[in-house]
Amino acid sequence: MLGWIKRRSLLAAVLAVPLAMGAMPTVAQAETTLRVIPHADLKNLDPIWTTAYITRNHGYMIYDTLFAMDEDFKPQPQMVDTWSTSDDGLVWTFVLRDGLKFHDGAPVTATDVVASLERWGKRDGMGQQLMANTASLEAQDDKTVVLTLANEYGLVLESIGKISSNVPFIMPARVAATDPFEQITDFTGSGPFVFEADQWVPGSKVVYTKFADYVPREEPVSAASGGKIAKVDKVEWTYFPDQTTAMNALMAGEIDFFEAPANDLAPLLDANPDITVEVNDPLGNVGFARFNHLLPPFDNAEVRRAALMAMKQEDYMAGAVGDPAFWKTCHSVFPCGTPLDNDVGSDVMSTGDIDKAKEALAASGYDGTPVVIMQPTDIPILSAFSLITAEKLRDTGFEVEVQAMDWSTLTSRRALRDPVADGGWNMFHTWWIGADVIDPMAIAFSGNPEAGWFGWAEDAELETARTAFAVAGSADEKAEIGAKVQERLWAIGASGHLGQFFTPVAYRNNVKGLIKSPVQFFWNIGLE
Amino acid sequence: MSDQATLPTEPTAAAEAAKDISLARIALRNRGVFWGGAILILIALFAVFGPFFTLDPMELNPTNRLKPPGGAGTFGTDMLGRDVYSRVVSGARVSLIVGLVVAVVAVAVGLFLGLIAGYIRLADALIMRLMDGLMSIPAILLAIALIALSGATLGTVVLAIVIPEIPRVVRLVRSVVLTVREEPYVEAAISAGTRVPTILVRHVLPNTIAPLIVQATYICGSAMLTESILGFLGAGIPPEIPSWGNIMSEGRTFFQLTPWIIFFPGICLAVTVLAVNVVGDGLRDTLDPRIARNMR
Amino acid sequence: MTRYITMRVLSTIPVMILVALFVFLMLRLAPGDPASVIAGDYATAEDVERIREQLGLSDPIVVQFVRWVGSLAQGNLGVSIFSGKPVTELIGQRLEPTLLLALTTITFAVAVAVPLGTLAAFRSGSLIDRFVMLFSVSGFSIPAFVMGYILIYVFAMQLQILPVQGYKSPFTEGIGPFFYHITLPSLTLSVIFIALIARMTRASVIEVLEEDYIRTARAKGQSEFKILMRHGLRNAAVPVVTVIGIGIALLLGGVVVTESVFNIPGLGRLVLDAVLARDYPIIQGLILFFSFIYIFINLLIDLSYTLLDPRIRY
């Protein structure tokens, strides 16, 4: 080893000489740049056209929203200055605050808001429900927007202030006019950063520069709400296909912020004194094992419940996520730590015992039809979930066939309702961020096979409870309906919940001002 | 007809006799073939009988995951708590199968097309243009596209690795056929009224065997390597079936945390491919110095 | 000569059409398509259908092919389904890193491999010969990404004398940073290339040293080394140049892996991401682009033969 070190200095000297001219970091210009590794490659720029989380994060960089969720998931005004509702609660009037400007200098007007909400209303789940209950939505004058409901609807602010996909971003009217099933091509927004279209290298680099004329609110930052102040001149997203290289780049100081390192790398990153590793999203993600309710054997609720009994959350979390610091068990359908989390009917999920599952399966009259599990090999966590489920179901007595594919194939096959023989499926795994399953309105909990989530669970009682939640007023009324929804979900064994896990973020110690929230925001972050 | 330089020209019966007794016996005298072959047989035995002496490679116990070698298992455990040693052992079987099947299929198809292209003028232009087209698509990209698009099963992965290898075999066979068909003994056979298929099988085919065996060993080596690279790029053999390639690709994120997951299968792969290539070099030098030399 | 060139260029047309047809059908017949990937988690079946309609994927295959070839004729490779950017622009953006990585690798590999191969042939049977052959065989045996990780771990993490990843363009950030960043990736990529060329050089030089004109040179009392330099190498050049041509196809494969490990925004990764996301226009456009490059390089190599060997005239 000694020889090596002696030679190292020589080697370093030799290499340093010719490279001296270029190798030193470029002269520290005034401009500060935040170098970020995003959790995914920004493939598409229309946050309404696709629900991809990376496009949503891109939306938060360059657009602004009427309302925004704070840390306690309460919608706070963002672009709205004042708003009022009529006594019967049907007419809502919103007045925009001053100083709202688009990147091209044009002021933000009510017509822009209306056009944006209409486009959003055609694609987003909650948006569609809101629009279904809306009689009219017009711009009274440049600053005022009036929403007239057709009937009582309790989730107006929760809808237009929702934190995750598809977020009702406000775009110039001309852009919002684009058909919701076509991509927008003009990326002018009114948010704290400007998207540098000409520097965008899809699959590799995205560049945002500070929008000088942005007027932030005064309130302190709290999740999506509060003053959105850009504390760096430029934010650069560089996508890394290889986790090892990404970690090394952060350790070597070539990168400042690593949004989603693999959980197993956390201890290595933590051990490095210059790097901080912490969980930024309090709600984390919830692992799902989704049955196809149309096809045998999971067309029978008892068989589904038997399968749920075999699923021990600890094994899923240990196998797929690893370090216990980054996961916990949670036997409620709603993320633990959120208002609606409860344990009604969740004994079926908390059993986690193969023998009990065997008895239940025998009792259910399972006739041995094979269970086809789709396994996305290019997403490690989901690949692990699939293998664990396969082993558990085999131990329970199920016939299991694992079909490996990449995520693209999975997303197209899960949309098919055909029998297994012509490309259908029985189970697939995914995860939702906590914010997306925080209340019964989540599509994941739908009981209506026509408009519901893939897997097409069906339960009339569940649907009536969910519609009731939409109009529920007080908190404990919502809690009571929440418990009812959970009880029904467990009764029909809609999906298996595999546990709640948190993906950490890792950043160099000179990065300050990270906002605690389920969505990654880049305003308020500065470099010392 | 005349006295060339150095060695007596009239190839004395003994020296001449040695040439053609049997390809195997000559080949074995070459050091590379002998040692390379010995290693390969060892690995083959390891692959065939190994799995009976190891744990079940698929058995997960997530609680004791990422354990270093020596503790839970001789090679440690991977991120799902599976025993790396038993996975490497059963992985040997898959990797060898991939190497072998790809080599055999590529040579078989290549031989068939090469014979036709080399012997029948009409087919020649069509087949060779097809091969040019196929060869112009980089092998790895073609393989990724085929696997990613038609689902990753052992069959599609083998198929995806075979297709890019075929053009090279066709070119080799075609060049051999073009030289052999000019040989007087082929013309004598034509004059004696032997039909084309019989000429191909009886006179042309035997002469392509030696260079094909050499080419097959190289293909076998590169197929195992390609399988591991495909695994790395996320388009390899499904994890349900352990192979050296996908064990390494699953372990890649943990390279600096738990390097043994990549290290052990990596060593096995390198040694096996090395052995295969050494046998290939040995065969090339002994069997058919002239034709084989310009085929790589 | 020009007649030959025009003839060769014309003969690439059928090959390119074959490649285009092959790639097009391969994509359309395989399961999985971009529409469902775009629609994402919430989409219902009709959403996916609507998007497929809008992307023109639900038209009959023949119509789609004719439309694609039509746009191809005007040099328009179509537009990426996801980013909406024209494929030609995407290729333009990411051509430089791949091209420069390939060029540095080829020059480095040839500069190392040809002397090594010649030395091995000159001293054939000796220790050096066996060492060169062993090195070249092992070059074939180690997967590129393992080689990449090892190099990063040693030179970037432990010795910290070379960067872990990234690409610096020599035109904008200067030659220094470019070489500083390109060293490890091109080293990783060149190992398999050096193995290929060294083995081929050795074989063709050995073959040349047995030719009659070498004996004539000896009869003139020329020294062995000068014989090798003046008579040996020149004649061994043609097969060596041929193998460089074949190697380039191998190189394009290796680039995909190296760009992933060293995070270089090149064409290799572009096509890999496109395949995983089913971005048909990019896949089609890039594979056509790669095969055109391969055919073009082979034409250059064939033409270079005329410089190396006076007997070859077109």
Next chain:
Amino acid sequence: MSILEVDNLTVKLPDGADRPFAIEGVTLHVDKGEILCVVGESGSGKSVTAFSVMGLADKRALTPVSGAIRLDGEDILNATDARLRKLRGEKMGMIFQEPMTALNPVLRVGDQISEMLEIHTNMSQSQRKERVIAAMNDVSLPDPEKMYRSYPHQLSGGQRQRIMIAMALTLEPQLLIADEPTTALDVTTQAQILALIKDIQKRKGMGVMFITHDFGVVAEIADRVAVMKYGQIVEQGTVDEVLHAPKDDYTKMLIAAVPSMTPPKREPATGDKALSTDDLVKVYGTPGLLGTGRVVKAVQEVDLTVRRGETLGIVGESGSGKSTVARCIMRLIDPTSGEVLINGENIATLKEGQLRPHRRDIQIVFQDPYRSLNPRRTVGQSIVEGPMNYGISAAQAHERAAELMRVVGLSPDALDRFPHQFSGGQRQRICIARALAMEPMILIADEAVSALDVSVQAQVLDLLDDVRQKFDLAMLFITHDLRVAAQICDRILVMNKGEVVETGPTADVYANPQHEYTRALLKAAPGAAL
């Protein structure tokens, strides 16, 4: 005093060869102003001797065991490499057999000659060029200035051999070793090269050691002769002593085996016409759009007829089209136009299917014995393949094969052995047996004996003659060797550049050739004195 003395030289062969020594106890000398011809059949060790003198023998295979080689008094057998390199070119030069491959194809010929000067002198570039031009003139090469800049593939075989001679003699060495320099050349070119060597040798007073297997060449050029057999010198003496009063039986046998130039008297054949061609034409290459394409007229309007029991010879130099005629008749290549009649039926344009029945009637024996038999199939399998194509049962075919082996003078148990276990001559006999197995009416021998040593050649020619009579075959015999043609052909046809220049009974054509090309051909054949 002799310029070269080889004293009791013995060189060992690697073990596993068929005999212990390549050459044993060889003692010979070459004096100034004298040409010593070393003659012997292949495998006699004549080349090993030449290469040992130049020190070019492959050290790993051939190790000198005893004896000495004294060049101008200095023993160079175990001289240092450096010393040997100095001598090569300055004191001794060498020319080789295959001019086509002896020159570096990628370097200009002028530069390759000037390399000799570069090694041994420190002349300036211009001085060297001048010297090279002079050397080229010395070997009477046309237009040396243009020749200097041309590449080997642009020159003919004869010109290349002249370049080799110029190269070897630029430093005016005292000894020239010539290893079969004219064997690969056409007979007319050979005559010119032999004359050139004799002329230079006289002018420069050099000693020349001339290796050959052709006694005609010996008669033409030698002052003294050494005959070698199995690595030993069996006889040595002046050319008159050895040629006209040979003492050793082996020498006698060799000289007797050389076919004489005067054809024996033969009465004209009477059998009916078996084979005839009418206006046979074969053109290679495409005329191209504006006639610019390169067109090679290989065979132009050839008419010939062969009767049963008769041997028609086609004689001509390489490139005269004689082999092309044979291959057109055999339909191994398709004639451009004209007819090929077998028993009066035209087979020139038949499709493969209709042609097949006719293939039985006409068979061919090729030149190279080592490539005429499939190495991976036994002799028996090769012979029975033909008959079995036409429905003869395996047993019957095998029986016929055994019978034919006896006819060609080989034992029937050879049928189960592989071709590589036989000598060149034996293989040619097997090829003849294979041809006869088809019971053809016509047999074509395309340079069938050119690859054989002269002793073996004589036996095969006799066999061909017996077979012709025994089976009443019509035989078409193609050769470039006038002596062989004289011995075996009833009628003869002389071809030059694709055209038939003369035809007639062999004796008449040899006695008074009408066409001046035939005259030049006959005059150029070496060893008229034999």
